[in-house]
Amino acid sequence: MFSSLNRLLMSRMGPAVTGAVVGILAPLLSFWGNPANMGICVACFSRDIAGALGMHRAAVVQYIRPELSGFILGSLAAALVYREFKPRAGSSPIIRFFLGMFAMIGALVFLGCPWRAYIRLSAGDLTAIAGIVGLTVGVVIGIYFLWTGFSLGRSYQAKKPMGMIMPALAVSLMALLILAPSFGPDGTGPIFFSEKGPGSQFAPIWIALGVGLIVGWLAQRSRFCTVGAIRDLIMLKDGHLFKGVLAFIVAAFVTNFLLGQFNPGMEGQPVAHTNHLWNFMGMVLSGLAFTLAGGCPGRQFIMSGEGDGDSGIFILGMIVGAGIAHTFSFASSPAGPGPFGPGATIVGLIFCLAIGFLMREKVSV
């Protein structure tokens, strides 16, 4: 049974199977306690972790999300079982760090990563549409660079311990969540946990971790990627990853509907704002940064579990970016974009465009 499941995941239908499972589990996580329309959001959850570690002061978004540890460890387990664990690194790590940072800033201007954009849409949040259009535009700009020789250079095989750094971080985060030690003066954080707001809403730890492990395993086997889906469809007319996104949206819509979590409209959607311009622009930035870095934030977590140190650096960039986005007032709130969010988005776009134009090379043939 196990090997037939693996064959299914490795087949052209693999991403669709993964998308359908994620589409069912994500709304269930909201049902079990995660914030509304945020059953799984890789960007939001990285931001919550940054907050719990004291890297920003937004008191409402601080929690160590077990789902993300699960992504890394589930992917690690699958990669070990199927001998795909392959420590590697060295493809422009510092650029990937900043791409991660700006991808996060864009996502926090929109209020969600691509995963959450699809979840928001599936729950009837029509403000997600501007974000998804923006995401697509960002991917298209990225495709232009890819066709014209953009490359962050080669990565190289690394020793085993290097590939275990991100899994070790995932385990450490779980330990910090469970032990909740206080390191600060007078016994105040970190670790910080929100008392109200999205950070105070969470599914039971072991359920959240379990879902993360399942999704990590499935996504490692099937290469599920929410940005690669759009990229391959447009660039190569190859829709097999895109079927994953479609299955994700349909399954999430049905699950949300059955759970009474489907509320169509623009106004008053949970953890979302109605400024379409900056919903759009934030995701243009994110889509471009993710495309230049080779995959959506979920995929970066999965690859870091396979031993890809460059994806690990991208994730660390995302976490630092989340800290910056909230301390520098770049992040949006349900009231609208933060005062400096639009400016930061423009700076991020200039950075990504410069990287796209300047990082070109001819691959030896």
Next chain:
Amino acid sequence: MSESTTVDARGLSCPQPVVETKKAMNAQPGGKIEVLVDTVTSRENVSRLARNQGWEVSAEDLPDGGFRVVLKKA
């Protein structure tokens, strides 16, 4: 038919192995193209692209853990 190209896509991140393979196919619409990759994901992606474009695909393991994907088209 006797044309042969080797694309060394080892260490390149997704989707560059596919992009470089596609460029090689555009430059050389038939014959033999060898693509060197270092991950199973890249091997699958290059193979899928080639099959979609009507190329015959075979793959072999390299001693360093990578793969040589051989694409042929009359």
